[in-house]
Amino acid sequence: MTAATRVNDRLAMPLPATISEAIALEMERDPTILCIGEDIGRAGGVFGATRGLQERFGEDRVMDAPIAEMGFTGMGVGLAQAGMRPLIEIMFVDFVGVCLEQMYNAAAKVPYMSGGRQRMPVVFKTAGGCIGSAAQHSQCLWGLFAHLPGFKVVAPCSPHDHKGLMAAALRSDDPVVFIEHKALLLKKGRDFRHHPDVPDGAYTLPIGRAAVVRRGSDITLATLSATVEHALSAAEDLAEEGVSVEVIDLRSVVPLDTATVAESAGRTGRLLVVDEDYLSFGLSAELSMRVLEMLGFSALTQVERLAVPDVPIPAALTLEKAVVPGPEMIADRLRRMAKGS
Amino acid sequence: MVAMRAFDEACLEALRRKAIHGELHVGIGQEAIGAGMAEALEPEDAVVSTHRNHYHALAKGVDRRALLAEICERAAGLCQGRGGHMHPFDPSTNFSATGIVGASLPVALGYAHAFGMRGMDAVAVGITGDGGSHTGGFHEALVMAGARKLPMVVLVENNALAISVQFDDVSPTKTVAERAAAYSALGLHVDGTDVDAVADRFAEAMDHARSAGGPVIIEATCHRFRGHFEGDPEGYRSKEERQRLRETYDPITLYRQRLTTAGLFEDGALDAIQAEEKAAMKVLLSEVLDMPMPDPAGVLDYLFVEEVPA
Ligand SMILES: Cc1ncc(C[n+]2csc(CCOP(=O)(O)OP(=O)(O)O)c2C)c(N)n1
Numbered sequence: 001m002t003a004a005t006r007v008n009d010r011l012a013m014p015l016p017a018t019i020s021e022a023i024a025l026e027m028e029r030d031p032t033i034l035c036i037g038e039d040i041g042r043a044g045g046v047f048g049a050t051r052g053l054q055e056r057f058g059e060d061r062v063m064d065a066p067i068a069e070m071g072f073t074g075m076g077v078g079l080a081q082a083g084m085r086p087l088i089e090i091m092f093v094d095f096v097g098v099c100l101e102q103m104y105n106a107a108a109k110v111p112y113m114s115g116g117r118q119r120m121p122v123v124f125k126t127a128g129g130c131i132g133s134a135a136q137h138s139q140c141l142w143g144l145f146a147h148l149p150g151f152k153v154v155a156p157c158s159p160h161d162h163k164g165l166m167a168a169a170l171r172s173d174d175p176v177v178f179i180e181h182k183a184l185l186l187k188k189g190r191d192f193r194h195h196p197d198v199p200d201g202a203y204t205l206p207i208g209r210a211a212v213v214r215r216g217s218d219i220t221l222a223t224l225s226a227t228v229e230h231a232l233s234a235a236e237d238l239a240e241e242g243v244s245v246e247v248i249d250l251r252s253v254v255p256l257d258t259a260t261v262a263e264s265a266g267r268t269g270r271l272l273v274v275d276e277d278y279l280s281f282g283l284s285a286e287l288s289m290r291v292l293e294m295l296g297f298s299a300l301t302q303v304e305r306l307a308v309p310d311v312p313i314p315a316a317l318t319l320e321k322a323v324v325p326g327p328e329m330i331a332d333r334l335r336r337m338a339k340g341s
Numbered sequence: 342m343v344a345m346r347a348f349d350e351a352c353l354e355a356l357r358r359k360a361i362h363g364e365l366h367v368g369i370g371q372e373a374i375g376a377g378m379a380e381a382l383e384p385e386d387a388v389v390s391t392h393r394n395h396y397h398a399l400a401k402g403v404d405r406r407a408l409l410a411e412i413c414e415r416a417a418g419l420c421q422g423r424g425g426h427m428h429p430f431d432p433s434t435n436f437s438a439t440g441i442v443g444a445s446l447p448v449a450l451g452y453a454h455a456f457g458m459r460g461m462d463a464v465a466v467g468i469t470g471d472g473g474s475h476t477g478g479f480h481e482a483l484v485m486a487g488a489r490k491l492p493m494v495v496l497v498e499n500n501a502l503a504i505s506v507q508f509d510d511v512s513p514t515k516t517v518a519e520r521a522a523a524y525s526a527l528g529l530h531v532d533g534t535d536v537d538a539v540a541d542r543f544a545e546a547m548d549h550a551r552s553a554g555g556p557v558i559i560e561a562t563c564h565r566f567r568g569h570f571e572g573d574p575e576g577y578r579s580k581e582e583r584q585r586l587r588e589t590y591d592p593i594t595l596y597r598q599r600l601t602t603a604g605l606f607e608d609g610a611l612d613a614i615q616a617e618e619k620a621a622m623k624v625l626l627s628e629v630l631d632m633p634m635p636d637p638a639g640v641l642d643y644l645f646v647e648e649v650p651a
Contacts, residue, residue: 043505043577066475066511067442067503095441098477132362134425136440311644314635315425316414317362322637 010159010198011190016049018159018189018198019180022166023050023087025202027057030085033170034061036072037089037125046091047127047185069099076122077106085121085170093128093141093179107175108150119173123166128155129181129226129276130324135312138320140225143275143282145177146253152207153253155179157228158195161251164205171204181226193232194249208255212264216246219302219337220264222287223274224250227325231274234331243338253283258290266295270337274325275307282307302340306333342372342536342593345396347618348405351626352395352412352426356571360413360630365426366393370534370566373592374498375400377539377561378466381547385463387435387452389445392427393498394438397468401436403429409625415632422635423643435463442503443476445469446495450482453491453556464492464550472503474517483556487524490555494546495526497558498533500565505577518560526556533561534592537599564590 027033035050041064044051054062065072069090076088090096096103103124111120128140145153152174156162162180169176189196194213213228214235221231228249235245246264250257265271271291273284284305292303306325314320349367356365368375375396382388382401390397398408403419411418412426419429427440435452439445449467456463473479474497486493497517501508514520521528527549531542539561546557564586568575575583593615600606 038503039505046504064506064510066506067472068475068477070477097441098443134363134428134440135423136428137363309641311641312423314423314640315363315411315420315428316416316422316635318414318634318637319422319640322640 006200007197011188011196013159013189014048015159015162015187015189016045016047016185017051018163019049019166020044020051020053022163022202023170024053024056026167026170027053027061029202030170032083033085033087034063034079035087035089036063036065036075038065038067038091040064040089045089047180047182049125049180049185050089069095070102073099073124074102074106076124077102077110077120080107080120080122081110081118087123087125087170090124090126092137093126094136094139096126096141103175104148104150108148111174112150120175121173122175123169123178124175125178125180127180127182127185129183130313130320131182131186132317132320134315138313140179140277142177142179142253143277146283146286147281150175151254152176153179154207154251155181155225155253156251157181157184157225157249158192159189159198160195161205161211161249163198164203165207165251167202168204168207172207176207179225183226184229193229208252208257210248210250210257210260212246212260213249214245214247216244216268218244218268219270219272219334220246220248220261220268221272221274221330221334222248222250222261224253225276227274227276230325230327230330233327234334237327237331238334238338241335243334245334250287256287256290258287258294261287262291262294265291265300269300270302271300271304272333272337273305274330275305276324277307278310279305279307280310302337304333304337306330342376342596343615343618345372345375345399346593347615347622348399348409349395350619351409351622353571355409355413355626355630358630361426362414363425363427364570364572366570367567368393368396370586370591371498371500371563372396373536373539373596374496374533374561374563377536378496378543380540381544382466383463385435385461386547387449387463387465388468389449389452389465390436390438390468391442391445391470391473392438392440393470394427394429398429398431398436398438401431402434403431403436406625406629410629410632413629414634415629416635417632421643443469443473443478445473446482447478449493449495450486450491453486453493454489456492457489462492462551464494464547466494466496468496468498470503471497471499471501471508471512471517472506474520475511483524483526483558486556487526490553492550492553493556494550495556495558496543497560499560499562501562502565502569502577504569504573516560518558521558524556524558526558527554529557529559531559531561533563534590534595536592536596566591
């Protein structure tokens with residue numbers, strides 16, 4: 001295979017295929033990894049992110065579960081305590097309501113409660129984000145997990161980051177909530193504005209390191225997950241209007257890479273945090289505050305946040321568009337900030 | 342049944358015209374359950390349904406114009422376009438639904454307790470698929486309903502599939518109905534493709550619950566003719582299998598055969614009824630699609646029912 005056909009294959013690959021490749025590579029390396037979830041085996045996942053795994057690794061290591069999330073989430077905790085490395089899939093993040101108990105009272109707290117004696121290598125893989133599916137199938141909820149001490153919370157954007165961070169999550173000894181975005185899961189490599197290239201073979205990326213995905217000098221925009229793509233699109237529009245926006249993909253909420261954002265905001269003097277999760281008590285305020293604490297309260301001329309106002313996601317698309325930050329909404333806010341200087 | 346089929350077919354058309362978003366679940370193939378249960382439902386009875394809820398809503402008497410308008414996300418919809426196809430709420434008919442599997446049953450339990458406390462002879466019907474019967478909510482709701490002998494009917498639509506997962510592969514019991522003994526509930530089983538049988542069995546279930554006999558699990562076996570949601574690639578079953586199910590178990594075809602064999606109706610008259618329903622839905626859909634979308638300016642309305650001081 002020539003390098004060119006390899007790249008083309010990668011670009012034609014749906015994001016879920018890259019994710020299942022990452023899981024397969026780790027399962028090959030480590031026989032203690034097993035996957036449990038609804039529709040992940042025979043169907044290969046509702047988005048295809050576990051496709052081919054059951055054929056390859058068998059039903060014991062890739063198990064179709066009944067709709068019994070409390071049961072199989074707690075099973076993940078027990079498996080981890082017994083020395084295995086489970087990946088537990090909660091199909092959509094909205095469904096954690098029925099199994100949060102085992103996640104936040106057990107998985108997240110046991111390492112601490114045991115005085116560091118009990119490791120908890122569980123990955124909770126789930127999909128979030130808005131694609132027109134109304135209040136019970138559209139949430140992001142990374143702010144919720146971040147608020148509960150004890151989880152690492154990862155929400156990548158590019159195919160490259162999905163692969164490297166999934167591998168890192170599976171190798172982590174701490175519980176990792178790995179939140180994919182439904183809109184990204186429907187894309188192929190070539191649809192991504194940044195980093196669609198994916199190396200062959202296994203590799204990890206450190207959890208907790210943000211990436212500057214577009215250089216700029218006027219405004220710093222920090223965000224994550226699918227919003228990175230919207231932010232890049234808005235930044236392109238603004239560039240044509242003479243405003244230079246630096247875009248940072250946070251990649252994880254816990255750990256939160258404040259230093260990278262602060263370094264950038266210190267240069268541009270302006271920070272916008274965009275979040276597809278709910279506004280209040282969430283990522284946008286937390287990151288803004290941490291940056292100010294790091295730089296000093298007079299270091300920036302503008303600090304703004306754009307997130308879902310505190311309302312459930314409405315069904316009607318006209319309403320969803322009014323509350324979820326998309327490219328136009330982000331561009332409008334950037335324009336206003338640029339004028340406000 | 343025919344009206345329910347025509348309603349869901351109108352939804353498919355609305356989806357083709359991009360008036361519906363998210364994962365649409367239709368009940369095509371399962372209408373005998375909706376039609377059968379409609380006969381025994383009283384206005385004050387409650388029905389708490391699932392993601393696959395349109396025919397249940399029609400069975401409970403939810404206004405079909407408002408329902409279709411909601412499914413098409415219109416401002417004049419049942420829930421002002423906030424709920425959409427998975428979340429219709431109609432307090433006036435005691436109908437509601439949820440997109441979270443298994444979450445319908447604890448809510449039905451609440452209705453049942455309220456009916457008991459108020460001394461009403463109303464019954465709460467909680468609906469779930471076979472998949473939902475494996476949830477904690479199913480178990481917990483039945484534990485409480487059984488212990489308190491509450492007027493609750495759990496209707497399990499067993500179409501043998503939860504998306505791709507087969508009932509036989511994950512259920513510890515051959516049927517759901519046989520689990521009733523664990524909850525001091527009455528367990529009933531019925532062929533959910535036979536509308537007469539459903540009507541009889543469901544009436545029996547409702548009578549039992551209404552006359553203080555305690556909860557009932559009624560399991561109706563049926564078949565889902567289309568994908569789990571519209572757009573489901575259905576890699577877990579073959580086209581031929583789907584075709585076979587449609588040809589063998591269509592509740593409308595089966596009922597037509599019964600009516601014509603008994604000499605009660607001619608095919609022509611039955612065709613006319615079906616054509617009439619189709620035409621009515623076509624008109625209704627075009628009216629609904631002409632209705633305005635919700636105004637984004639009001640997007641924060643209804644977060645709280647009471648005014649919240651600024
Ligand atoms: C708690 C929860 N887990 C998973 C899902 C995703 N999901 C939606 S419908 C469904 C299958 C439901 O199967 P069943 O209860 O048999 O009903 P059917 O779709 O066959 O009517 C699943 C897994 C969900 N909505 N809620």
